[in-house]
Amino acid sequence: MITIDNLTKIFETENGPVTAADHISMEVPEGEICVLLGPSGCGKTTTLKMVNRIVPPTSGRVLINGEDTTGLNTVDLRRQIGYVIQQIGLFPNMTIEENISVVPRLLGWDKARYKARATELLDMVALDPSIFLKRYPRELSGGQQQRVGVIRALAADPPVMLMDEPFGAIDPINREIIQDEFLKMQKELRKTIMFVSHDIDEAVKMANRIAIFRTGKLVQYDTPDNLLAHPIDDFVESFVGDDRALKRLRLVRVGQVIEQSAPSVRMGDSLEHAFRLMEQHGYTQAIVLVNEQQQPIGYVSRAVAQTTQGFCGEHYFGLKATAHIEDDLRKVASLMFNHDTTWLPCTDSTGRFVGQVTQRGVTHYLGATYHAQSDTAALKHVAAQAE
Numbered sequence: 001m002i003t004i005d006n007l008t009k010i011f012e013t014e015n016g017p018v019t020a021a022d023h024i025s026m027e028v029p030e031g032e033i034c035v036l037l038g039p040s041g042c043g044k045t046t047t048l049k050m051v052n053r054i055v056p057p058t059s060g061r062v063l064i065n066g067e068d069t070t071g072l073n074t075v076d077l078r079r080q081i082g083y084v085i086q087q088i089g090l091f092p093n094m095t096i097e098e099n100i101s102v103v104p105r106l107l108g109w110d111k112a113r114y115k116a117r118a119t120e121l122l123d124m125v126a127l128d129p130s131i132f133l134k135r136y137p138r139e140l141s142g143g144q145q146q147r148v149g150v151i152r153a154l155a156a157d158p159p160v161m162l163m164d165e166p167f168g169a170i171d172p173i174n175r176e177i178i179q180d181e182f183l184k185m186q187k188e189l190r191k192t193i194m195f196v197s198h199d200i201d202e203a204v205k206m207a208n209r210i211a212i213f214r215t216g217k218l219v220q221y222d223t224p225d226n227l228l229a230h231p232i233d234d235f236v237e238s239f240v241g242d243d244r245a246l247k248r249l250r251l252v253r254v255g256q257v258i259e260q261s262a263p264s265v266r267m268g269d270s271l272e273h274a275f276r277l278m279e280q281h282g283y284t285q286a287i288v289l290v291n292e293q294q295q296p297i298g299y300v301s302r303a304v305a306q307t308t309q310g311f312c313g314e315h316y317f318g319l320k321a322t323a324h325i326e327d328d329l330r331k332v333a334s335l336m337f338n339h340d341t342t343w344l345p346c347t348d349s350t351g352r353f354v355g356q357v358t359q360r361g362v363t364h365y366l367g368a369t370y371h372a373q374s375d376t377a378a379l380k381h382v383a384a385q386a387e
Helices: 043-051 074-079 096-100 102-106 109-122 143-155 171-190 200-206 222-231 234-240 246-253 269-282 300-308 331-340 359-386
Strands: 002-013 016-028 033-037 059-064 082-085 161-164 194-197 208-214 217-222 288-292 296-301 343-347 353-358
Touching: 002 043, 016 043, 016 143, 016 194, 016 217, 033 043, 033 200, 033 331, 043 161, 043 194, 043 208, 074 082, 082 143, 082 194, 096 102, 096 109, 096 143, 102 109, 109 143, 143 161, 143 171, 143 300, 143 359, 171 200, 200 246, 208 222, 208 234, 217 222, 217 234, 222 234, 234 246, 246 331, 246 359, 269 288, 269 300, 288 300, 296 300, 300 343, 331 359
Parallel strands: 033 194, 033 208, 082 161, 161 194
Antiparallel strands: 002 016, 002 059, 208 217, 288 296, 343 353
C-alpha cells in the first residue's frame, strides 16, 4: 500500500516560489494500479518522483505498507521500489541479462538466482530467453526494449512500482500489446503501482483508480467507472472527454449485462413453439438455436416462426457473431455495428449458450449505474450538509 499524506513540493525560482504539488493526500491499496492524469505542469510527475525521493518533498510524508519512508536511506528506499521511465534507460554496454540483473546483483543475489530471474521475466513478456538474454539493447526494437525496461523494474520483486509514461514512446499497435502483457503480469504478481500517463484511454484500461491533477492539486481520485460516470466538476468532465459514455464500455463485462433467462430452441422444436417463446419474452427479432451440447449454432427469425409451418432445424439462419461472457462491452458494440444487429448470443468458457446481450440492455445498464451513482453522490451531499 502507498499512502501519501499532505505531500507538498515548492520550487524556488527566479520569479519566486512555485507550488508544484499542493498538499496531496491519497492512498493506493495493495495490489492495485493508480494512474495519475492531468495536463502538463499539473504536478502528477512531481508527486510520483517524491515517492522515491528523486524529487525531495518540501513537506508531508510517504508511507509504504504503513512504514514512514522519511527516515529511510534514499538508496535503500529506491532499491525496494521498481522504477520505469518513458526513455527506458537500459545500459547500452550491458546485455539484456545484465540489465535485468542490475538490482538483484546489488542486493547480493547469487549468480544462479539472478540468471534464473532474468530468464523467468523474459518468458513472462514473450521474449525468448535463448534469443534475447545475450543481446544488447541496440539489437532490440523500441517495443522490445520497453518490455525489458518494465521487467528490469520487477527483477528484485519490489512490492511497489513507479512508472512515468512507460508506454508513451511506443507506436499504438505495440503499446496495446505491451499494455495487455503488463496487465497479465499484474494479475499474477499483484504489485502496488503508481503510473503517470497523459492518455485517458490508457488510464481507463490500466487503472483500478485514477487521480486527476490540476495546477498542483488533486481534483478527483476515483475508480475509472465512477470518474467517467460522475466527474466532479467541469474541468474533469472536459478532461475525460465528450465520449466518456463510450469509454465506460471498456470497463463493463458481458456478464454484468447479460440476460440470463434468455430462452433457446433446438432443431426438433416446432416453429410454433419458437414463436410462442418469442411472444412470452417480448422478442421482436429472433431466438437462438442451440445444438445438443447447448452451443449456439444459429437463430430462428420471428417472421419465419410466425408465418411458416415446420421445425426450427429446417428454417434457421447462421449466426452473425457471438459474445463471450468475459468480453467487454466495447467489443460487443463493435460486433453489433459490424454485423448490423442489436443483440448477440453469449457463451461461457465451454462454448455453451448462457444468455444474450442486447443494445437495450447495455443502454439500460449504463444509464442505471449513472443514476445510482448520482443518487449516492446526492445523498452524501445531503448528509454532509446535515453534519
